[in-house]
Structure formats: C-alpha cells, structure tokens
Amino acid sequence: MELIKKAINGILRSMGMVNSVLKSVENTIIDLSNWIWDLPLLLLLMGGGIFFLFYSRLLPFKHFWHAIAVVRGKYDSTSGVGQISAFKALSTALSSTLGMGNIAGVALAISMGGPGALFWMWVSAIVGMATKYYTCSLSIMYRGTDDSGIVQGGPMYVITEGLGKRWKPLAIFFSIAGIFGSLPIFTANQLTQVLNDVLVPVFDLTSSVGSSLLIGVVISILVSIVIFGGIQRIANYASKLVPLMVVLYFLSVSYILFVNHTQILPVFQQVFSDAMTGNAVLGGSLGSIIIVGVRRAAFSNEAGIGTAPMAHGASKNVEPVKEGLVAMLGPFIDTLVVCTLTAIAILVTDSWKDPNIGGVTVTLSAFVKTMPQFGAVLLVFIVSIFALTSLFTYSYYGAKCIAFVFGTRYKKFYNYIYVLSISLGAVSSMAGVVGLFDISFALMAIPTMLSAISLSAKVNQATREYFKKLSMNTNVI
Template identity: 70%
Template sequence: MGKIEATITGISDWIWGFPLLLLLAGGGLYLLVYSRLLPFKHFWHALQVIRGKYETASNVGQISAFKALTTALSSTLGMGNISGVAIAITMGGPGALFWMWISALIGMATKYYTCSLAVMYRGTDDSGESQGGPMYVIVNGLGKPWKPLAIFFSMAGIFGSLPIFTANQLTQVIVEVMPPSFMGPSKGLTLSMVAIAISILVGLVIFGGIRRIANLASRLVPFMVTLYFLSVSYILVVNHGRIIPVLMDVFRDAMTGDAVLGGSLGAIIIMGVRRAAFSNEAGIGTAPLAHGASKNTEPIKEGLVAMLGPFIDTIVVCTLTAIAILVTGSWQRSDLSGVSITLDAFVSAMPGIGAPLLIFIVAIFALTSLFTYSYYGSKCVVFLFGSKYRNTYNYLYIAGIFLGSVSSLAGVVGIIDISFALMSIPTMVSAILLAPRINAATASYFKKIELQKQLA
C-alpha cells in the first residue's frame, strides 16, 4: 500500500506541474483580460441577479439560479476550505494563501465563461432530461468531432467526483473528537461505524436527485457560511494582535517562498493554485454541471451568478480558515495534518466548545459536498452509459464513502488531484475556444439591460 500511495502522489505532483499551471492560471488570466475585467466591472450586477431582480420564468432547467449557485457552493464549500487550506499552508507556507487569492480572482472569469457555456450549449440525456456541463459544451459547441474530449472529461469526472477525500476528513475529525467509549474501543471499528452512518445519511438524500440536493443545499449553505464566519471571527478577535504580522508573513512569503521546503517560489505558486482549484473548482468543470441544471435561459446571467462562487469560496471562507490556522500557530505542528490542524486552531482558541463546534461545521460542509458530488458523478455516468446506470453509480458512490474513510490522506488527495487535473484540460480548452461566442452574447445581454433601464 505504501508503494501504491507513493506512486499516486508522484503522478499527482508530476501532473500538477508547469503545463497545468499555465492552462489553469494562464488560461484564466487570458479569459479575465479577454472579458475586459468583467467579473470586477459587473460584480454588483451579479449580486442583483442573485437577489432575483432580473428573474424570468422558465421550464428549461430543473432548479433556480440561486439554487444552482448554492448547489455548486455546497460542493466547493467543503473539506477543501477546512482541511485543503491547512494542507496548502503546511506544504506551501503562509504565502500559499496569497496565490490562492490570485487564483480565485482569475477563477471568477473562468467560472463566468464555463458556466455561461453550460447554459448556452445545454443538451439532453437519453431520457430527455435537460443537462449541462463541459461534455455537452464540447459536443454541442465544438461539434461531434470533439466528442472524444467530452468522453475524456466524463471518465475523469467519475473519479474526480468520488467522495473519498471528504469522507476521509469527516471521519477523521469525528474520530478525534468523539471519545473511544462512545463508539467502541477500537479505532478501526470507530472508523467503520462512522463511515456506515455517513453512507446511510448520504444515500437518503442522493437517491432523490438534483431537486432534493438543491433544496437542501439552498437551506444549508447560507447557514453554514454564516456560522463558520462567526466562529472564525471569534478566533481572530481572541488573537487580534497576530493578524497584522500574519498578513505580513503571507505577502512576504508569497514573494520569497521561504517557508517552503527548498525555498522554491514556483513550488509555492503551484501549491496555491492547486489547492485553490481543489477548493473553488474554477476551470475544473464541476460547477458547470450544477449551473447547467439551472432554469435560467440566459447564459450570461447564469455566468454572472456562477462567478461569485470563487469569491465566496476562496476570498472569504478559505481566508478565514487560513488566518485562523496562522494566528494560532497550528500549521507549525508537525504531528498534525489536514483537518486536524484546523481542529487544533479551534480547540486552542475556544477550549471546551471548539471541538464540538468544528465537528458540527465540518459535518455540514462535508455532507453537502457529499450530496452534490454524487450528482456530478452521476451526470458523467449518464453521458457515457445512459440514465439507467445513474443509481448504479450512486451505489458505488456510497461504497466509496466507506473506502475513503479507511484510506490514507495522501492517497485520496493524490487520486482527486489527478482527476481534477485531467478534468481541467477539456474544460479549459473548450472555454478558451468558445470564449468569442460568450463575449458576443455578453455585449448583447448588457445592451438589453441598458435598453430596459432607458425604458424604465
């Protein structure tokens, strides 16, 4: 098992090298410039769309634009924000946070294009259900000769949607907080029992389809972001004297890479982009799977909604986690990894209540991610094999929860990183090639908005 884990980690490190960095960060920067900084110019307009100011009735999709955003956020606002950030900082130093910020700002443009395309080039599955996502964008936007690229995305998406990382970190934090006597004397037995309980709970939701997942996500996501914000704000208040020095460390280390083993600036940039991609998924292709199910018939409007995702996910939530870890010094403990680092920050700042509070927050973050990723994976299966195999995938997905719970952290992170890297290739290639059509649609959309304002 040690050799297998080392092989997976080696492949993951190799695939997340300069070429992929160029595709994700360089491609995203190209889209940001090509859009003429649209995410920044129309940020307020996007907020107004979320509030329903420009809502129109439609029966094309399955869920509202707001529910599409919260569904997408329910996957991105997960363990990547709590343990993924901790991994980034322990491996890349405080400066990794800076490059996560840069990646998120660039990722707003990437999300705008990829999710606009998901609505513009929606397709239907073999049951006649309206579907969206990179595979449909490739086939309907680039044409049938490009279908092998769509198949490639779907195959990678099946593995990228597996619940192994989230299940691993959720069971870890539960086992660490719960006393052994609560669930059994053996740690192995405890892991198994927790995994079974999670599997049953997730199964009750995911077999209800996207509408049940979206309804639940639209209720839980705003609540969990607010609760996490308040919790980490308290940690920052308790350690307020460390905030300014920590921020100085972030900016200094981002330019020097001193906290990285070997002092490589390139390594810290790659780590920041890698963990940001894992957290907000900009350019990976999962968010378009959710936004493609929106009832919204206006591609540009959906893209504006989607581009808020990286801002909420990385600029807000990941920053909260990172600063909490840095001000408490938890990231420097060599005996901790992943979610345990964030747990240590909570415990040190809030003795007595920190552990149960974080386990409650982690449970909500993780469960909503588990609900949504099952939908992503099932869409890839439906595209490849047909809708009759949707539930077959869900059974395998639930089995994956158990497998991930009892596997090593390094192994599961490596598998997800490899899958995300492979998914990003067709997603970014199609977005860059079809970007001119989104720009034309953008100009038309805002002309209509200006006309409406003049008539009003």
C-alpha cells in the same frame, strides 16, 4: 496447533504483502499527482484564467452588484428549461466547494506551502472568477439533452454542442475523469478523521480502522437518504444548509481572529513576504509554493475543473450571461472569504506549525486553542454539515458523468458505488486520497479549459448583447 500457527503466519505474511502493494500504489498515485500538477497544468489553469480576465476586459467584475441582484431573484426566468433556480444552482455548486476544500484543503496548503500559499490561492481565485464566468455561461449557452430527453449542461455538453460531435471523445474523456473526481473519498476521509479525533474519545474508545469503518457506514446511510432523490432534493438541502453554515463558520472564525487580533497584521505581512520568497521553515521554493496555492485553490473553488458548470447547467436560467455572473460569485465567496478566514485562523494560532497533525486536524487545533471548552464540538458540527452537503452534490456530478458515457439508466448504479466508496475513503490514507483527487481534477481541467478558451468569443458576443439590452431597459430574461 502447529497447523493453526502456520495458517496464522501465512495470513500475516499475506496481509504484509497486501499492505506493501497498497503502499506502492499509494506512492505511485502521489508521484503521478505531483507530475501532472507541474508547469503545464499551472499554465492551463492560471494562464487560461488570465486570458479570460483580460479578454473580457474585466467586464464581469464591473457588474459584481448586478450578479448579486440576479442571485436575489430580481431577474429570475419563468422558463421551464432547466431544473433549479439560479440561487439553488449557486448553492448546489457552493455545497461542493464550501466543504473540506475550505477547511482541510486550506490546512493542507498552509502545511505544505507555508503562509505564502494563501496569497497564490487569492490570485487563483481572482482569475478563477473570470474562468467560472466563461465556463458557466457556456454551460447554459450549449446545453444538450440526455437519453431520457432531460435538458442538461456541463463541459461534456459544451464540447459536443459547441465544438461539434467530432469532439465527443474529449467529452467522454472529461466524463470518465469526472466519474473518479466526483467520488467522495477525500471528504469522507477528512470527516472521519475529525470525528475520530473528537467523538470517538467521548465514548472512551480508541481511533482505529474499526471506528473509521463504522463512521463511514453511518455517513453512507445519511448520504443515501438524500442522493437517491436527485438534483431537486440535493438543491433543496444545499440551499437551506449552505447559507446557514457560511454564517456560522464566519462567526466562529471571526471570534478566533478577535481573540488573536494582535497577530493578524503580522500574519498578513508574513503571507505577502513568503509569497514572494518562499518559506524557509518548510524549505519551499517560490515555484513550489505557487503550485501548492493553485492546486489547493483548484480543489477549493474548482474554477476551470468543470464541476460547477454541471450544477449551473441545471439552472432554469436561459440567459447565459446571467448564469455566468452568478457562478462568478463562487470563487469570491469560497476562496477570497471562507478560505481566507480559515487560513488566518490557522496562522494566528500557529496550529500549522505542529508537524504531528495534518489536514482538517490543523483547523481543529486552531478552534481548540481558542475555544477549549466547545471549539472541537463546534467545528465537528460545521465540518459535518459542510461535508454532507459536499457529498450530496458530488454524487450528482458523478451520476451526470456516468449518464453521459453509459446512459441514464446507470445513474442509480453509480450512486450505489458512490455510497460504498464513502466507507473506502473513511479507512484510506490521506496522502493517497488527496493524490487520486488531484489527478482526477487535473484530467477534468484539460477538456474544460480547452473548450472554454475555444468558445470564449461566443461568450463575449453574448455579454455585449446582454448588457446592451440591459442599458436599453429591455426585458432581459
């Protein structure tokens, strides 16, 4: 009996040491995340976006309705280059951005930076539209082929094909960061959190590591069914599910706003006021609120990060400008529409003021307060679909990055790691997961923005030629 007691005490001490090490690692990740998302990266993303905005003379925005026509298929190419249509490329890109970034990411932004963070998310989205126009135009302009001979696009190919082979180390740097940035740990973490909050109590169970692990395993199985089918299957699912979920989410949040309509105007006034002065309740300075807004907007719409160019680079479009215009719609739909709806719903219900909840639970609270009978189930359904489509798409991004560095034969190997990491994300702490995600996105942004700025003159030249052909009624493929 004495030996058993000693063994148990030894195990407990070991577990305590492991927890202490994990906590130390988590704190290091959070500190590194806060350091890397300071002024230099803010200048790169926002400064680069402002440069694109004025360098193009606002041209992409002048042709917003032309971009809508392209998405509708009016100018679809008959070329066999690429793997999916422009609409499916946009849906695939949106399936990664329209997800936890819009529901949990916005909640994080409001909780950390107050109402004023939303204003800076708007600013980031506006310049992000110009950024996506350039980065995704380049993803078509400078496509390469992988070692199996399939045409591919993305920042890694923009760097090697546009800047030259001597810049390949920068492309590898992006790809390695992309391997980690594409892991599903944040989405799995937040999906598990909302399922623990809503579904687990239905079965008279208590949320625990065990329930989180079980949820993670189930999610892994569902994701596996789709991701091993490649980009075509991912795009097919995304093109069907994303539009449906956007409409359902829009209607749900619109109902919340209708019920709380008297609070909408005061909330907007608070957003603009806090954006310029900081939030006294949260003790945030103006600089910190700007960083929070830009940081969460980057997580939400991914402009300048490099993920969207990988999806748009798979489009059958052979005209770079058309694809850039399609991609430009992403931040508009993602941040200016969906994120705004989420943020206003959180603000009018005051769910963001509860210090005991965070992440997706803040949005869940807004739904439950307004729709106590079915709000929780409705959000669980929406979150589940959004999260699953995000998980489908990120697997493609990560596999594409690993194929660039190690070869296409390792893509399936990455998918196995990807599926296993879903369970890891399900049982991890939110703070550490968000920090790791932010670090990876920051590292991906550096080569993406540097290459896009370096090659921006090429995009301007292609833009002039495209609209010249269009004005002359020339067939623009």
